[in-house]
Amino acid sequence: MNTCGQPGGIETLIVLGANPVVSAAGAGQVTERLKALKHLIVIDFLPSETAQLATLVLPGSQWCEEEGTTTNLEGRVQRRRKAITAPGAAREDWRILCDLAHAAGRPQGFKYASFRDLQDEFFRATRGAVADYSGLSAERLDRASFQWPVPHAGSPGTPYAYAPTYPTPDRLATLHLPHLPPAGTSGLTLTTGRLGNQYQSGTQTRRNPALRAEATVQLHPETARDHGLRAGDRVTLRTAHGETTLPVTLSPGMRPDTVFVPFHWPGTANLLTSPDCLDPHSRMPAFKSTSVTVHPATVPARDGPERKDPSPARPPRPGW
CATH class of the missing domain: 3.40.50.740 (Rossmann fold)
Incomplete structure (x- = not known):
């Protein structure tokens, strides 16, 4: 892109x-x-x-x-x-x-x-891959579920493909921790994630009044106190990639050096993350580690996150 x-x-x-x-x-x-x-x-x-x-x-x-x-x-x-x-x-x-x-x-x-023709083509295309579906068909899946790889029609599947023992000298799994970028002069690291009652970007769940939740930034009480903040105060978060303004929620269970923002709302968490800092193995962006600074907000309080985006959206043209 x-x-x-x-x-x-x-x-x-x-x-x-x-x-x-x-x-x-x-x-x-x-x-x-x-x-x-x-x-x-x-x-x-x-x-x-x-x-x-x-x-x-x-x-x-x-x-x-x-x-x-x-x-x-x-x-x-x-x-x-x-x-x-x-x-x-x-x-x-x-x-x-x-x-x-x-x-x-x-x-x-x-x-x-x-759709059966399309599905059969997909099954064939996976032959020899780690996730091999080539031994599956709609008829087999009518009778039971299978765990990949399923390399041929007679295969019962492969439960626990990655179960112990592992191909390491001590036969135990080895946990690799990626190198995280430094927190910066503020000593604070932004991490993003999910809330239990929201799903992905919230396109579905934000429409449901029963799942109503507020987009907030979660801070440890000590961190909030160090920045002169209390629960409900609005705070501006800034990173090298952008900024957003949200109300504060106090979370005693968090680390004092960590700032948490859920990503289910537009104009919040992912305005602050980088598409360029990638894990060397998975190629996933660094959603979990971004240097951030915290500033008491000086903008007037409004519903939802503050966002500066002067360019208007194009009105969509209905299809078909």
């Missing part, structure tokens, strides 16, 4: 079921790149902050409105059956992608008579 808006760079991007304006590290930079696109197509089943920037929004489907499989964290693959039909103009995501390819004049590789 770094070439958006540049000659010969990316002009069109399709975002399917994601909200990077809120969930991606360096959300401010991500938003700038999305706005620089000639066309941004968003496929989703609820409006999101990313969809507000789109030139075209296509109503997609939820998990219960299409066939598929679900793989959980232990590698267990289970079949999902379509329970209801997507309402109105909404359609299954795979059909939308195929139609877009045909409309763009690139139908090769996007011709499937049914």
